[in-house]
Amino acid sequence: METRYSYILRIVLAVTDFVLINLCFFLAWYVSEKYFISITTDFYRNNVLVSNLIWIISTGIFNLYSEATVQNMVAVYRATWRSISLQALLFIAYLSLSSHAELPRHILASFFLLMIFSFLLSRFTGTVLQTVFLKNFDIRKPVAILNLSSGSSTLASYLQHQSNLNFVGFLGNAPTGGLNANYTTTAAAELLQAASVAGIDEVFVSVDTEKLHHVNELVRQGEKHCVRLKFVHDFGSLQANFKLDKMGNFTVLCARKEPMEEITNRLKKRIFDIIISAAILVFIFSWLYPLLAIIIKAQSPGPVIFKQLRSGRNNKPFWCYKFRSMRMNGQSDHLQASLNDERITPIGRFMRKTSIDEFPQFFNVLMGYMSVIGPRPHMLSHTEQYRKMIEKYMVRHFLKPGISGWAQVNGYRGETREAVLMEKRVQHDIEYLENWSLMFDLKIVFLTIINIFKSEKN
Numbered sequence: 001m002e003t004r005y006s007y008i009l010r011i012v013l014a015v016t017d018f019v020l021i022n023l024c025f026f027l028a029w030y031v032s033e034k035y036f037i038s039i040t041t042d043f044y045r046n047n048v049l050v051s052n053l054i055w056i057i058s059t060g061i062f063n064l065y066s067e068a069t070v071q072n073m074v075a076v077y078r079a080t081w082r083s084i085s086l087q088a089l090l091f092i093a094y095l096s097l098s099s100h101a102e103l104p105r106h107i108l109a110s111f112f113l114l115m116i117f118s119f120l121l122s123r124f125t126g127t128v129l130q131t132v133f134l135k136n137f138d139i140r141k142p143v144a145i146l147n148l149s150s151g152s153s154t155l156a157s158y159l160q161h162q163s164n165l166n167f168v169g170f171l172g173n174a175p176t177g178g179l180n181a182n183y184t185t186t187a188a189a190e191l192l193q194a195a196s197v198a199g200i201d202e203v204f205v206s207v208d209t210e211k212l213h214h215v216n217e218l219v220r221q222g223e224k225h226c227v228r229l230k231f232v233h234d235f236g237s238l239q240a241n242f243k244l245d246k247m248g249n250f251t252v253l254c255a256r257k258e259p260m261e262e263i264t265n266r267l268k269k270r271i272f273d274i275i276i277s278a279a280i281l282v283f284i285f286s287w288l289y290p291l292l293a294i295i296i297k298a299q300s301p302g303p304v305i306f307k308q309l310r311s312g313r314n315n316k317p318f319w320c321y322k323f324r325s326m327r328m329n330g331q332s333d334h335l336q337a338s339l340n341d342e343r344i345t346p347i348g349r350f351m352r353k354t355s356i357d358e359f360p361q362f363f364n365v366l367m368g369y370m371s372v373i374g375p376r377p378h379m380l381s382h383t384e385q386y387r388k389m390i391e392k393y394m395v396r397h398f399l400k401p402g403i404s405g406w407a408q409v410n411g412y413r414g415e416t417r418e419a420v421l422m423e424k425r426v427q428h429d430i431e432y433l434e435n436w437s438l439m440f441d442l443k444i445v446f447l448t449i450i451n452i453f454k455s456e457k458n
Helices: 004-035 041-061 073-097 105-136 152-160 185-197 209-224 263-299 346-354 361-367 380-389 393-398 419-434 438-454
Strands: 141-148 165-170 202-207 228-233 243-247 250-254 305-311 317-323 371-373 402-404
Touching: 004 041, 004 105, 041 073, 041 438, 073 105, 141 152, 141 185, 141 209, 152 165, 152 202, 185 209, 202 209, 209 228, 263 346, 263 361, 263 371, 263 438, 305 380, 317 361, 361 371, 361 402, 371 438, 380 393, 380 419, 393 419, 402 438
Parallel strands: 141 165, 141 202, 202 228, 371 402
Antiparallel strands: 243 250, 305 317
């Protein structure tokens, strides 16, 4: 729920940051023109344009200007410094790879130093101004809770931490709201009238299943006193991340939020997959395959490409391709590779360490069996094993499996000797399923590349 305050804050933050980015670049260029080396205006325009485009990508990946971020000052600071770091990394990478973008080092250094200083000053000033405004002006929307359930304390805690809302407390004398135990129409009307008199025009009603039949009467009383009601159903001990959907005139309660259920999102992800996989296969796999084929054949007899049935979307098996990293053996379909596995060849150890063995899976992506980003596909035997051990294990199969995933970039990859490691992997896969976005995919791609160069032990 976005208020006018948070909407304005998002716009001000975005506009201010773009002004700072361009001002810092201009000052770095101006100082160079005056005291160091002269560069052409066209050269300046090209580089400042690239800088702006990279900033858009960086802030998009870390959701700097999203509604959820601006409601929490700590989140704003965290997203800001991550965006600046990625901005520096991508801009330097652009300058290194482009033969037409040589930029004097003193301009580059001046730009990033000015950028760090200006953003520190901007964020500090913004924090001070926000504190002053919130303290001296009534700019946040006042809200309260009318309690008809036992779970209102969690809702109250959430509302207290929303910078765009002024949570004034519970309606009623009781610390948790007055109407949970003994509901009457008269009592509800009196509380809503009191809220209206106090200037509270929005009330959250925490209601459990047993009291849903009071909703129509509450709506009538709220409208009578010009109070907008928002109902928050207390599902008690249920752990699912429920989502409400519409189907004709029916309201459907979905067990969890799944962005990939939207056809437009699936189309975006498919286009992303095709572009990335086609580029990898044309520019890397085309010369990497013959090179690795010679080495793999020289170190052990057998095929260059290893294929294995893995669990795909909706638990449908598919043939998953990899560069063969092991000597031929009869244990591949049920025994996971371990860190010092004797079956692994010398070139196989290198390929696994750098994830090069996964490159043939880009063919799986082109064929539509996999995605660039998603839960890693497991052997059929492991799917059957873990579905009995881990309660939500099969939820990860709602998505196409991926070459890399949110669990992998967080360290949960490779051998899983303990069930708790697989539980963590499943938790991250479900988090990815419920929070997918194209920017989330790009973030995982960048983190995967970083992990390859870090040579993560798993």
